[in-house]
Amino acid sequence: MAQRKELAVAIDFGISNTDVVVRRQGEWLTWSQPYLGDPDPESVRALLAHQQIDLADLPMLAVTGGRHRVLPDEIGKTKIVKVNEVHAIGRGGQALLGLEGSARDRLVMVASCGSGTALVTAQGDRYAHVSGTAVGGGTMMGLARLILGTIDPLEIEALAARGDRNGVDLSLADVITGPIGSLPAEATAVNFGRLGRRTFHGQVSREDLAAALVNLIAQTIALITINAARAHGCEQVVLTGHMMDMASFRAIVGLVAQYYAAELKVVERPGYATAIGALLLAEESNAR
Template identity: 30%
Template sequence: MGIVVGIDIGGSTTKIAGFREGKMLIPVQISADSAVASLFGAFGKFLYDNNLQLTDIGQVNLTGVGSSEIKQNIYGVPTYRVDEFSANGVGGGYFAGNKKEFMVVSMGTGTSFVEVRNNVPRHIGGIGIGGGTITGLSKLMLNTNDVDKIQELASGGKVGNIDLRIGDISKNPLPGLDLEITASNFGKASSRANCEDKAAGIVHMVIETICQTAVLISNGTDIRDFVLIGNLINFPECWNVCEMIKTMYPQVNFIIPENGEYGTAIGTALANECCLKHVE
């Protein structure tokens, strides 16, 4: 059989990943207003970047909100649809190594949480906080929704000028809460805050909310490992937030993998046959 590729057609970007003899090829992501345009654009770039011919592709698996617009085989190649939550679970498992129980936190336009036990994924739920929140608030507060610009601004800002922290209201750490823990997002913001600080506050608030939610919904279970996937893992603040949360919950382990932004596409490519439905 030829190469199986997985394509995640999301709300703002399309990502594609594929494997040859168990080795991942160069993944690709592009943005376009049309799901169909982004699909074929990503597919063509994937072939070019990996020096492939169309005849090298044996199967195409699709997932994501935009995949419902695809009603026929791609370039005549057998094409299947994969449930997105199953794809998240499989993609998270690719990065989780030999761990048997873990949670996949898919940080896209919004965020979904998928619990995986013994290779069986189960969708726990989701929240309407994610990359779309960052770009939306940035458009209102910073007059830009360009992700690269937001990331540049955030890297030069100080969250401590925006967020109210435990150290701002107490001279001593509280039980389980050191002085750097957030007491209130934007609780210290003023009208004089600069754009860099505002950007840092927005990014920190969104990532902190996502990671805190993941830990809180796992309370009462034996889940201790959290695999983060999606474009938000590329914000440096993601690592900082995870380290901060670990001071409150020392037992948790956040996995921020290389190429984790392609987690859903990877899971789509690796999905078991039982998860596949032919496009109609």
């Protein structure tokens, strides 16, 4: 395999965020900006200039996600390498799990928790989209606009951290007065179920609503991921995507994993996994 370049860059054009990763002499630099529409050569140049990177200095730029294919095959003298998003998700998951060389032969499940959620199996250089859900960060933002009056993820996170989800949800203790199987009495029985009771006439705080909302999103994703991983016999499971940036989301994912005796790996830079995967795949393809 050819030696890696001192400077390598990839961009993931997501539905909600555009993520950039730069590897410079072995060190990683990452940043994001909100989705601003279809990419074009000028927006790419401006995005890189944010960190004083001149596109003309790059012999190759890896791109993936969203509508990355609307870009030309070259911008100036820079080759634009377009990477299949499913493959980038899988390769990024392998990389963040530290699976390189023969270790990549392990069958792993990568859950990309972005605006929606994609479940991708990765084994060696084989990647497949096997399931997913339309529930994700976009769902959280849309419902937050309706019930919290905000789409600011930092505000949602701050509210959720101070809230009690069982001020909105019904727990097993509420429904059957105790635990069931491996689930403790405080586990959720019905998301937002307390508000659906005819006898409910109280007030609900924004904090409790935010906690219940994050709980709904995180539980759905974690359960689907665990079940899909078991159905496909995956040895390891990792969750990536910017939903994993939220401490409240990670906490619920951890609880679900505990309840169902599953191990869901938490890794560094989860929101940039797809961009990292695109960069590695572009380099590996170029080295063949």
